[in-house]
Amino acid sequence: MRIRCPLCGDRDSREFTYMGHEIYMHRPEDAGWSPAWDDYLHLRDNPAGVTRDLWYHGAGCTGWLLVERDTTTHDILRVELATDAKRGSA
């Protein structure tokens, strides 16, 4: 599996660490416990198909990437810097 890092180019998946679903980019603002925290920490759509998740390019540019993948084929469909994605969605 190879991931095309926007800064470093096409690189071996060994350079990256997987963290989890895109939802980790949307930390709830609620001060106390709420269903939003349950969503953030625990509940997952867990799709068999296209998903978006966060990868850390630790052995490269040390950037956080938002990767769109197919969980049934391991195809990488789209990669962007998490900061760009966040700015785009804001």
Add this chain to the structure above:
Amino acid sequence: MRYSGWQVIKQGLTGNRGWKPAWRDPAPKAEYDVVIIGGGGHGLATAYYLAAEHGLTNIAVLEKGYLGGGNVGRNTTIVRANYGLEGNSQFYSHSLRLWEGLEQELNYNVMHSQRGVVNLFHSDAQRDAFARRGNMMVSQGDDAILLDRDGCRRMMPFLDYDQTRFPIYGGLYHPRGGTARHDAVAWGYARGADQRGVDLIQKCEVTGIDVENGKVTGVQTTRGAIRAKKVAMCAAGRSGQVAAMAGMRLPIESTVLQAFVTEGLKPVIDNVITYGMGHFYISQSDKGGLVFGGDIDFYASYASRGNLPMLEHVMEAGMTLMPMIGKSKVLRSWGGIMDMSSDGSPIIDKTHIDGLYVNAGWCYGGFKATPASGHCYAHLIATDRPHEAALRHRLDRFNTGLVMDEEAKGSQHNLH
């Protein structure tokens, strides 16, 4: 037919013409008291215990592929009860006791072999942690012996004790742990359930769960609609998709775990051995193959196959621990879909929908749990109360904070 040594001799002398299929191949009926979604080890065990202990026999097990074709057919076959947390400790202890009577109960040879499990440690701190775990196992009523380096050397002379990076300090020996023939466990439960009247329906994929006014009424399948008073989800790695049919989201992310087997060799590894530093575990099957595995591939996947970096890591760990296996040839590798929960412990509970039950989140420890999972799930389905060995395996524990994070990894699914 009751299996026995006498039958083997009799059938052998008469050309083996008298053996019958071990279970029927029935068409689905229009209605059942209980429909179990998933014909793997846990689903079949659930059906068996519902029939054997609770007298419910109007049951169907629906399997989209063939019986035992999922994770029960693709694991490293290890059976153990060496958990430390309140809740898990009782549950796996309960499971081990069920394992010990399983072959007699099922009249089926599941080749359960209590060859012992040794967890190696490689530092003073790890020795302390394992001593503590051993004490917890003993206080739960199971067995554990702390071996020093010489004790390990007597049992396993072939390990590389003086490796410079992670020298072996000793091991926690769990004599009642061991292995079992994975497929036979599914087949034994399937046969036992079928004999008691349970319909095992293969090539029947559930495509919808019918809910009316907050109560489950049945399922839609590729072989037609089936009404049911109770529906029990038991789909391991596919739990997310099954629960989604009922509009539910689970605290689960599915990943892939690889395992490997070598060509058959003469007996050389007597026990199950786990490497305390490289996440590598190995045993030798009765056929002679070395069966081993390591960590999950760490990313969400339904591909049922892994990637090469983890394969390389597992091979490196094996070579570091026991260089003698370097010349054996790996015959095959495979990947199973693991339903990783966010605290690393499983769920056996009711749902917010009346009559709908959930059994999921086994991460990569589901095989050893098979008897207790089925036993406790059947108890829950039949009585609507949790079994005392599974009181803490609740679905709402993630919301209440009463999580069971055995390895204290925090709430990140792929780290457990």
